[in-house]
Amino acid sequence: MNFALIGYGKMGKEIEKIAIDRGHTLGLIIDKDNFEDLNSLNLKGIDVVIEFSNPESAFENYKKCFSVGVPVVSGTTGWLDKLPQIITLCEQNKAGFFYASNFSLGVNLFFQLNRNLARLMAPFKEYDVIIDEIHHAMKLDAPSGTAITLAEGILAENPAKKLWKNDEQVSAEELSIRSLREGDVPGIHEIIYTSEVDCISIKHETKNRKGLALGAVLAAEFMKQKSGFYGMNDLLKIS
Numbered sequence: 001m002n003f004a005l006i007g008y009g010k011m012g013k014e015i016e017k018i019a020i021d022r023g024h025t026l027g028l029i030i031d032k033d034n035f036e037d038l039n040s041l042n043l044k045g046i047d048v049v050i051e052f053s054n055p056e057s058a059f060e061n062y063k064k065c066f067s068v069g070v071p072v073v074s075g076t077t078g079w080l081d082k083l084p085q086i087i088t089l090c091e092q093n094k095a096g097f098f099y100a101s102n103f104s105l106g107v108n109l110f111f112q113l114n115r116n117l118a119r120l121m122a123p124f125k126e127y128d129v130i131i132d133e134i135h136h137a138m139k140l141d142a143p144s145g146t147a148i149t150l151a152e153g154i155l156a157e158n159p160a161k162k163l164w165k166n167d168e169q170v171s172a173e174e175l176s177i178r179s180l181r182e183g184d185v186p187g188i189h190e191i192i193y194t195s196e197v198d199c200i201s202i203k204h205e206t207k208n209r210k211g212l213a214l215g216a217v218l219a220a221e222f223m224k225q226k227s228g229f230y231g232m233n234d235l236l237k238i239s
Contacts (some may be wrong), residue, residue: 004030006050049065051065051072069095074097074100101144103213110189111149118157121200150191187204187205
């Protein structure tokens with residue numbers, strides 16, 4: 001397959017390595033210095049676009065790709081308020097869009113574990129729950145997309161929590177997400193339930209970016225010649 005890659009930071013370079021190792025080519029690489037090269041002429045012959053840029057440019061990047069019918073795999077976070085618009089544009093253009101807040105197999109299993117635990121804990125009002133997440137100092141958004149997905153999983157299973165808040169000081173109906181940005185940490189997420197007598201927690205720690213990059217390339221392979229909106233549950237066949 002012939003990929004285009006939007007975003008050529010540490011994650012983009014890891015995706016490039018894995019894509020080439022799996023026999024693919026990169027016909028187009030877009031970074032901050034050549035955004036004007038993302039156009040219909042240069043997208044001709046591209047099978048799938050893998051997009052890991054930033055929240056400010058992601059929306060326009062998707063629109064350009066949809067307009068020429070090239071499927072997009074995106075791991076950019078921080079723009080989800082525009083997701084309904086993106087899904088509408090995807091459908092109108094009969095395009096393909098694959099979004100994941102995290103492409104790691106382990107993290108997506110962790111999402112399921114989080115929901116199962118939230119369902120078990122919901123009847124026990126003596127426990128409160130918080131989410132801690134740590135990422136590298138260069139990460140632009142807080143909370144992370146992964147933390148938001150975890151929060152949404154808890155809200156879906158626990159009626160006592162009505163919304164999440166990126167703050168330590170929250171009301172009883174709010175779910176606290178505590179975000180820390182330091183060093184070169186790829187990603188740590190922990191769900192913590194506490195009561196007066198004990199503490200229950202589950203934790204996922206990303207060791208490096210290889211698992212994330214592999215997941216993105218597998219998603220791109222999955223999206224070839226597809227239209228519609230997809231996510232990691234579709235790729236991994238998790239119901």
